[in-house]
Structures are given as structure tokens and as C-alpha cells.
Amino acid sequence: MAAGFKLSRVSLRADGSLDVSGTAAAVPDSRPAGFLLVGRQSGQERRYPAAVVTGPAGPVEISCVIPLADLPYPAEDLVDLYFVSGPDRLRVGWQQVLQWLPYPTKFGNLSFKRKGA
Amino acid sequence: MAADQGPMLPAGRYFMVLWGISESFGGMTTMSLHRAGAFRQHGGRTAAVLTFESKPSYETLLERLRSQGKIDPAVEVLNIFQYYRSAASDGGAPDGGSVPAPVPADAGTTGVPEVVFDPEGRVFMRTLMRPDGETMALRVYYRQDGTEYFRDESPVDAAGRTLGRYLTLLDRAGRPVRRWRKAGDFYRHWLLELTAAEQTVLVVDSAVAAGVVGPLQAEHLLKLVVVHNSHIAAGGDPFQGKLAGTRKGIFEGSWAWDGLVFLTRRQQADYEQRFGAANNLFTVSNPKARTAALPPFEARHPNRGVMAARLEPQKNLAEAVAIMALVSRRLPDAVLDIYGTGSQREALQEMIDDAGLAGVVRLRGHAPNAAAEFETARFSLLTSRFEGQPLALMESLGRGCPPVAYNIRYGPDDVVENGRNGFLVAAGDQEAAADRVVRLCTDDQLARSLGQAAWVSSGRFSDAAVTAQWARVVEQAWLQAPERLAVPGLDFTLAELSFEADGGFRILGDLTWQPGSGPPAEQYLEANLVIGRRTSGPPEFLSAQVVQRQPGGLRISAGADGGQLGYAVSMDNHELDIFLQVHGRNVLRTFRIGFPGPAPSWRPYATIHGSLSLKHA
Structure with a gap:
């Protein structure tokens, strides 16, 4: 099983990069941890290495910067994000049940939709 | 005075x-x-x-x-x-500046000039339009003596590309005195x-x-x-x-x-x-003249109502017809005279005829002094969908005629105290409106007392009272003028947008403007994050933090946790929209929050299961 990744924050910056950060209980040394983007329709994958900071005890801190301008998905509208550690991949998501889901409007503005609406 | x-x-x-x-x-x-x-x-x-x-x-x-x-x-x-046209413009460049640069030659085609004459029959203005009939190429204005005093030119090159707009003031010798590139500057x-x-x-x-x-x-x-x-x-x-x-x-x-x-x-x-x-x-209310004294109650026809309204959809006159249908069942002698004209006249008359109300609701057309009709009416009606401040309502009050008004935005509840100088009913509540009309027609004491209170209350918007309101506003505004903040080009640029583990979010961005005259705005501006409800209810304001202040700019950080985002949102709201409000002294501006960086691009997106995806938008 992949080490459980807990999302702390996902940030979009003016330079067009996406910064994903969180924690995991442990990360196996056999294969570097990273994040995988998968095109919803094409299944095309691209992997980005994560920075892992291991402290003396407790969970490890994990972060990854994804340059969005470089994503190779010209025909896609949606891309899913996975955390990869060892042989497994784990869908990245919020750890608690969200009541309001963020989304970009058709004019490119930030709105939230009520879950289930 | x-x-x-x-x-x-x-x-x-x-x-x-x-x-x-x-x-x-x-x-x-x-x-x-x-x-x-x-x-x-x-x-x-x-x-x-x-x-x-x-x-x-x-x-x-x-x-x-x-x-x-x-x-x-x-x-x-x-x-x-x-x-x-009458001013002396003979002194060359008035600011001591150089003669304005020449206007580029026009290589476009134009039609026949359209000429406007003054009342004495002298040419005032000649206009040349482009062949499309909509674009103006040249407009020349003439003094009474026939000399040109102003030219408004929009030349194009041989390919039809615009070369800009040139507005020129001329002296009597036809020399350019001053030139502008925008009409607003002129x-x-x-x-x-x-x-x-x-x-x-x-x-x-x-x-x-x-x-x-x-x-x-x-x-x-x-x-x-x-x-x-x-x-x-x-x-x-x-x-x-x-x-x-x-x-x-x-x-x-x-x-x-x-x-x-x-x-x-x-x-x-x-x-x-x-x-x-x-x-x-x-x-400040609009002023509206009232009668010098309360018109005599005895002159009022016991069952007559009056409306003064344009016959247009905004006035919602079908509601008035429906109300009178209800009134007529209980009070067969009741009538409503509607003064005004408009595009809905035929449709309304048909509606009245179909309802068998030809003698009950009467479309009286335009009357030069329709307001005087309120002096002989027992009630007035207002059924508009919306208003700024309905003058007919003020005219009714100013003539001692108690109104029955739908409580719409804006105006009725500003001047009508329900049950004291008229009646307010919820918009669309025909039964309630009909009930109030019947009470005014059948209860002399009630109609007399409300009519008197109506006339007394209208003193609030007499010319003298309204001018006094203006005096207070002007005085206050002059007092504040030296403290007024000037923030031309005020804009907000998002630097970072973060979604947090608890379902909340944070923004970090820069508010900028061109610093100029007046007090340093950076010392007085503050901000709020605004959670707007898409369907109903007022927005929620959450204080933002100003993390840096400098001339012409503030760095602002703001956010809402998962609980704050949905706090007290009624269930009919399925979407929330995010804004940043900037305020301070005379500054009040709201910016819609988008996403930082180039657009379109990939945006974080929460699936229905709470997973993180990216959406191209």
C-alpha cells in the first residue's frame, strides 16, 4: 500500500505553477515519491518528483511544484492528480468531506459549488 | 430661505x-x-x-x-x-503652447453632408458620414457669421484604418487654437x-x-x-x-x-x-410640490382611486386590474382611473374588457395635470415592479390621498408608514391590496385620518426641505473634500490562491493604483474578503489582512476556513462567488476573484468526491 498522503494545501501562483504540499506517514526508499498527472480521457501520464523532508520522528513532509504551462494535454479538459510512492498510486484529495467544492467559472473566476447540488 | x-x-x-x-x-x-x-x-x-x-x-x-x-x-x-459658438477664440494657443499638430489627411469616402440650422436659419453644424451611414467622418460647427469654430474629425487611411479622433477649437481665421484626442477631454x-x-x-x-x-x-x-x-x-x-x-x-x-x-x-x-x-x-429625496393646504375630504369621491403611471411593463398595471377585480366583488361602485400613456395601452384595455371591468378600471390617457386628480380620489394604487423613487406616490401623499402600495424597491417604504399615512402590502399580494382599498372606501374616519397624515408627511420632500438636505450634503462633502483619497487605476492582481485541507482557501494579492494628489491612500485603505451567495441573501464579509503598505500599493492576504465559507448560507444557494472589497474614506470597490497566472490555464478543481483534479479554464 502506498504511504497515505494527507493534502495540506494546494496553491496556484501567478507564475503559472501549482504547489502541492502535505504529509505522509512514511515513504519507501526504493522509488522516489512523486505526483502523477493523468489525462481523464487519454490516460496520458506525466510524473513530477516530490521533495521529501524526513524529520527525526513523525510524518514526512512532501511537496511538489508542477509547472502548469508545460502540461501536455491539448485535447483534455480534466486531469487527475495522484500521489505515487513505491509501487502504488493514491488519488490526491481533501481528507475531510468538503461541503463546498471549488471550481473555475466559465469566465475564469473562483466559485464554490455545494456538494451534491 | x-x-x-x-x-x-x-x-x-x-x-x-x-x-x-x-x-x-x-x-x-x-x-x-x-x-x-x-x-x-x-x-x-x-x-x-x-x-x-x-x-x-x-x-x-x-x-x-x-x-x-x-x-x-x-x-x-x-x-x-x-x-x-459665441465665445471669443481669437488669441491663438491659450496656454501659450505650440500650435497643435496637424490632423492626418482623410483617405476615406464620405456621403452627402447633413446640415443642422439654428432657429435663425443659419448653418450650425455640417456632418459627413461614412458610407455605412453610422460612422461619423467629420463634423464642423459654425459661428453665426459663418466661420468655423469647431471640427470633430475621424480620418482613416487608404485601407480604411482609423487614424484616431481629433477635436479642434478654431479662431475666426480658422487657425487651430486647441486640439483634443478624446471628446471627454474637450x-x-x-x-x-x-x-x-x-x-x-x-x-x-x-x-x-x-x-x-x-x-x-x-x-x-x-x-x-x-x-x-x-x-x-x-x-x-x-x-x-x-x-x-x-x-x-x-x-x-x-x-x-x-x-x-x-x-x-x-x-x-x-x-x-x-x-x-x-x-x-x-x-437626498427628490422634491415634490404639495398643495398649500390639505384638500377637503368632502371633495373626494368615496369609491374612486387614481393611478398616474406610464402604461409600461415596469408599472405592472395588470396587477392593478386584478386588484380592482377583487375590490369590485365587494364594492361594485369602486372605480380606478389610470392617467398616462404607453406601449401597453391596447393590451391593458383588452384585459380590462375581458375581465368585465370596463366601468371599473378606466384608462384616461395623458392629462397635463394628472397630479390634481389625487385631490378628489379616496385612494391611489402603486403596483410597480421597481422604482427609483415613485413620483406618483409623492404626489398622492402631497394631495392627502392615502396610497395602497406594493412594497417594492425603491420608494414606498421610504414615504409610507403602513396604517398611518397609507398602506404597504407585499408585492403581488392582490388580496391584501384589495382589502386596504375597500377599507379606505368604506371607512370615512380611516380615510380622513390617513389622508391628513399623508399630506403632513409630504412636507418632508417639499422644495425647502429637500434643498435643506442638499445643503447638509454639500456642506459635509466640502468638509471631507481635502481628505478625499484619489486612487486612479485602482486594480487588484492575485499572486497566489491556496486551497486548504479543511476546505477553506486563502488569497494573496496586490492592490495597486497610481499615487497622486491627496492624502496617502495606502494609510487608509482596508479590505474584506466577500463571500457572495449566488441565489439569495446578502454577502458575508470577512476581514482581510494588509501585510504590506507602500505608496500606490497594498499587499493583501485573506481567507476563509471551511466553516466560514458556508456559514449561514441558506439551502437555496448552491454556489458561492468570491470577491475582494476595498474600502476607506471615499473608496469602495469590489473585485471578482479569479485565479492567478496566465489564462486560460489549468485550475485546481474539487471533484464531487473531494479529489483534486485540474480543469482547463
């Missing part, structure tokens, strides 16, 4: 500003002209009316208006083109020349003219703009509706005004609840 006191209005020159005055104008122009007279008669200050339309003369129109009492005989109307030049650095108050009524006056920044000018109708398009919901397009520029650039003047307190309150408060928001 009392004889032993000084002028009620603070010292200075006063101008009412309109774009133009059409032959058959509506309520806004009526009020503007009337206010100019009231300022002279009750405020002790002469006020003139300013216009910008291309019109050779107002002579005939003013003669008619003066004979009808619609404008004070002492009130002057000054028009920019009439002004420069109009503002006139305002500065006219006011000649004297302390001046500009009261702007027209939204188009507000576009001219708004950018004008001068210490000797006080700029007040009147919000004549609902600030929401088509009278929509005050919290969710879009800003009325015609006045959107005023609201978005409200910092540039010394005062935004609403007509009713409720409208100002709605505006503040949605957008926030600022020190340049005021309320």
Missing part, C-alpha cells in the same frame, strides 16, 4: 449637469431642472444647467418649459457648443474654463454626463452624482442582480465622486449591505 438668515446652501457656484434636454423628457430631467430652481428660491444660490449635446439652441424649448412652470425663469441652460476643458477655479458644485443627473465629470479632479470642484433609478439592472435582486449597465462606471469609480446621492434610504442601505459603506454615500 428665511429673510433674516444667509443662504441655505454653502457658498459657491452650482450647476446641474445633464447630457441634453430632449423635447419630451422624463423624470430625471424634470427633477434636474426643478432642482436648479429650488436651489435659487430656497437655497439662495443661482444654479445653471449644463449640457453637452450638439444642439444650436434651447430657446423654443425653454420658452415652453417656462410657460409650463417646469423651469425657474432665472435658471440658465448652458450648452458646450452654444458656448463656444468636455472637461469646458467645465474647467466655465468654473474658472471658483468653488463650484456639480450635481450630475445623467449617467452619460457622469462619464464626463467623473474623471475631472480639481480642488475647486465638488462632484455629486444622483442615482436616479435602481442601481441593479431591471430592478433585480439587490444582492444578486447585476449592476445597471448605464451607471456601472459610476459605482466602479465611486472614489472619484464627493457624493453618490441615492433617492431613498432603503436603496442606500441595500447598496451598503452588498458593497459596503463609504463616507461619500448620501441620501
